[in-house]
Amino acid sequence: MVTAPSFLIADDHPMVRDALASALGQAFPGAGIAMAATLGQVQAALEREPETDALLLDLDMPGMEGLTGIALLRSEYPIVPIIVVSAAREPIVVRRAYEFGASAYIDKSASLEEIVGTVGAVLEGEIFAPPEAELPDSFAQRAAQLTPQQWRVLALMIQGDQNKQIAHKLGVGEATVKAHVTVILRKLGVRSRTQAVIEARGLAIPAAEPVRP
Amino acid sequence: MVTAPSFLIADDHPMVRDALASALGQAFPGAGIAMAATLGQVQAALEREPETDALLLDLDMPGMEGLTGIALLRSEYPIVPIIVVSAAREPIVVRRAYEFGASAYIDKSASLEEIVGTVGAVLEGEIFAPPEAELPDSFAQRAAQLTPQQWRVLALMIQGDQNKQIAHKLGVGEATVKAHVTVILRKLGVRSRTQAVIEARGLAIPAAEPVRP
């Protein structure tokens, strides 16, 4: 690390942001630190500063919808290492975070020293996104085939948006959105938008028991 | 407030604890600040210092089991005002927190200034009603209006079934299913099948919430 590193801290809780920022500022003097509270702000910040050395990402942020946000960011900015900072300790969440290309996973219950240490390790390249090893036939594997634009469409589908709304938000025609949806459904191996939403939400919500009438 | 106040901060995340402690330390110079990471530690701390002026309590802590921890603490130490600090924004959680005797409810997304302000208000004896005093009808409330057959239809919708499949499984015509779906959507206050599935799955799976810090 020749020059001072630059960080992007993404968390919707000001407390957490401040705590991380001050800890990183002390551990890495002169470091550039940007903040984001929503997925949209993360994207905007990465657009402005594509050379960010590490993104500290909270999973529970507006617009993230769980793990789908990681995949979206990874497909848009594959160079930026993502360090997931989450309170979720479920092994399946951790594993899927890695499947989607996270460089590290830090439990929010960890001490600031541990967090700083992990960040440093990522900066040194000691920890990197594990290669897309042979994964079981999981939904995550199928989902990894989606293109950036398709992820954007899926992210909005998951929020319950209709094709028309998605088209407006993405600035494209409704026909385009429909085409993307068609490809998404085929790649995910489902037959309808509703099933796609259920599966994709399952990424953020493991252990989904069917409702009994 | 003649003397400096004493606080007990209960949160299992060191980051949050430190952030709250430093904010309160600055806002209330000379204040006594104790920490706790589990329900047991909260009880021990209150045993040692029954004159605590305010307990800042996180809902998602080991041993808390959600809102029942509030009731337990209230029954053991009725004089200690409890300020719930949680990431859960669900109206029902907020409402129940008040039902169990919380003096205030702070969203973790709030700024430190807001938090300090709320704590100060509680110290002054202002147990003020939350902005969410007029709670909107919850999804669960709306869902309770469904008839048994409508529940069956919704259960199959949640599994991703199409109207035709639902009709076959229930042994009725597709027109009937459509009629039910129309009523379900209206009762749930959503505009599409996909939105209904999203809402209903969020209701049936509270396991989705523990992911939040």
Next chain:
DNA sequence: GCCACAATCAGACCAAAGTCGAAGGCCTGA
């Protein structure tokens, strides 16, 4: 008996979802 309501269905109708084919832009390797 009367009333309210759940459940069933038909037919018409409009909106949304989804499929198919095709065009243009961009990158890469021959």
Next chain:
DNA sequence: TCAGGCCTTCGACTTTGGTCTGATTGTGGC
């Protein structure tokens, strides 16, 4: 440089979803 592949875009078309009107049947309560 050109061919081939991929992403993105879109229009035209088909299918499904959802609403509305209206109707029949059965059930339980007053």
